[in-house]
Amino acid sequence: MKSIIELEEIRKKTFERIGMRKNKTGTRVLVGMATCGIAAGARPVMDAFVKELKKRSISDATVAMMGCIGACRLEPIVEIIDPHGSRVTYVKMTPEKAARVVAEHIVNGRVCLDYTMGEAERAEKAEG
Amino acid sequence: MRDLSLHLMDILQNSIAAKASKISVFIYTDTVQDELRIVVEDNGMGMEPEQLDLVADPFATSRSSREVGLGIPLFKASAERASGCLTIESMKGKGTIVTATFKISHIDRLPLGNVAETMVHVILSNPQLEVELTLHDSRDGSFHFSSAYINEMLGEVSISDYEIITWIRDYIDEGIKSNFGGVLNEIDY
Ligand SMILES: Nc1ncnc2c1ncn2[C@@H]1O[C@H](COP(=O)(O)OP(=O)(O)O)[C@@H](O)[C@H]1O
Ligand SMILES: [Mg+2]
Numbered sequence: 001m002k003s004i005i006e007l008e009e010i011r012k013k014t015f016e017r018i019g020m021r022k023n024k025t026g027t028r029v030l031v032g033m034a035t036c037g038i039a040a041g042a043r044p045v046m047d048a049f050v051k052e053l054k055k056r057s058i059s060d061a062t063v064a065m066m067g068c069i070g071a072c073r074l075e076p077i078v079e080i081i082d083p084h085g086s087r088v089t090y091v092k093m094t095p096e097k098a099a100r101v102v103a104e105h106i107v108n109g110r111v112c113l114d115y116t117m118g119e120a121e122r123a124e125k126a127e128g
Numbered sequence: 129m130r131d132l133s134l135h136l137m138d139i140l141q142n143s144i145a146a147k148a149s150k151i152s153v154f155i156y157t158d159t160v161q162d163e164l165r166i167v168v169e170d171n172g173m174g175m176e177p178e179q180l181d182l183v184a185d186p187f188a189t190s191r192s193s194r195e196v197g198l199g200i201p202l203f204k205a206s207a208e209r210a211s212g213c214l215t216i217e218s219m220k221g222k223g224t225i226v227t228a229t230f231k232i233s234h235i236d237r238l239p240l241g242n243v244a245e246t247m248v249h250v251i252l253s254n255p256q257l258e259v260e261l262t263l264h265d266s267r268d269g270s271f272h273f274s275s276a277y278i279n280e281m282l283g284e285v286s287i288s289d290y291e292i293i294t295w296i297r298d299y300i301d302e303g304i305k306s307n308f309g310g311v312l313n314e315i316d317y
Contacts, residue, residue, distance in 0.1 A: 001306075002299040007281070010295055014285045043245070050290055063290040065252045 017062065026060030027106050029053075031093075032077035041094070042076040048095035049078075052102035061106065074120055080105055089117040129202055131241025132166065132230075138199035139168045139226050140250050146172030146224065150258040151250075155243070157232065157311045158266040163212075164230040164237070164312065175218040183216065203228055210237035232312060239314040244300035251275050251296070252288055261300065263307040271303030 031046040042065070049063050066079070074091035080101065081087050088111050090101060097115055104110045113119055129135050136153065143151045148170035156165045175183070183200050203226075204214040212229035230237045243261075251259055257275070264270035278296070279287055286292070309317040 002295065002302050004281070007278070007292075007295050007299075010291050011282055011285050014289050014291055015283075046290060064286060064288040065248075065290075065293055066288065 017059070026058075026062065026083060028079075028081040029061060029063045029106075030066045030079040030081070031063065032066050032075065032079070044095050045076045045078065045093045045098050048098035049102065052099050053106070056102065056107060058102075058106065074117065077117075082109075090115045091117050091120045129206060129238065131239045132206070133241030133243045133246045135199075135203045135206060135228075135238075136166065136168070136243065137246045137249065139203060140246070142199060142226075143168065143170035143172050143224065144250070144254055144257065146170065146174070148172035148223065149256070150260070152260040152262070153247075154262045154264070155240075155308075156264050156266075157308055159232070159311055160266060162232045164232050165227065166229075167225065167227045169223065169225045171223040174220045174222050174224055175216075176220050180216060180218050184214070200226070206230075206238055210234040240304070240308065240312055243304055244297045247273070247300055248293055248297050252293070255287070261303075263303050265307045265311055267311075269307070271307055273300060273303065 029049050031042050031049065046063060046065060053059075053061050053063070076093045078090045078093045078098070078101070079087055080090070088105065090097070090112070093101075093115070097112075101112055101115065104112050140151060140153070150171050152167075152169045154165075154167040154169075156167075157163070158165070184204055185201065200214070200216070207214045207228040207230055211231040211234050214226070214228045216224065216226050218224040247259065247261055250257070259275040261273040262270060263272075273296075275287065278292075282292065287296075305315060305317065308315045
């Protein structure tokens, strides 16, 4: 059975990780979840980020969820905030895209332009 | 609507739109009466009696958009299709209580769906909101979850952190299983 004692253990570990982030300032991954986010699969995307980060032993990054930002047709949305505070918004994310964002953006610092909000909006305009 | 957790989401969103700061969700099952009961209680702005008379009607909505409010009428239809009913009690300035009942064994009763996901979603989208969930089956024990309690315990650690959210989701899932496993046929032990 899950218990509050177990949550206390998780809290301690998370607290230590946050302390580490304050020193080294790691990347933050925010996965958006709109009302339609459940159907749009925000959860597998979040799980994929955690798995990929673990696989690459990136321990100073944090993954969290955020509420609706009002762009439901582009869900699931992921925001990557780098240690200097600059943000990139990725849209229509999948677990496969998450793996590429970890490898290229978080590890190598190269933004995956084709997944960004700006690119999606440009494509929509082009379609008319 | 596919399942009851999606209806619940809609009802919770109404409470949030009504500026509630605290929402309590109760889910009860009574195997003797063959009844499932879902209650959502909020301390939001409430409704005037005239407005209350209109809300079960699909053409009533106080929003000025073109869309027609359907959340409550659809939930009501789902309850009635399973030999149940929906009632709303509301007092202007005090709050609202929405209660829906279902005959558990009715062939048209919708499955419970992913209640944990609905709760997690509401908590994440409204960090200041106090959300409670109580589960109870007539045979025995009950389950209680309070976001305010968790927040207080977490201190500096955010409730939106992956590990915390995962724990909350699993915790609620276990509560659902231990209370309703074998009672609602879609939930196994
Ligand atoms: N918990 C509540 N507190 C106050 N007013 C409510 C509440 N729930 C519903 N209402 C009122 O009933 C109306 C109809 O709700 P609903 O059927 O869900 O449609 P919608 O949310 O799309 O307007 C709402 O617009 C609101 O005015
Ligand atoms: Mg509604």
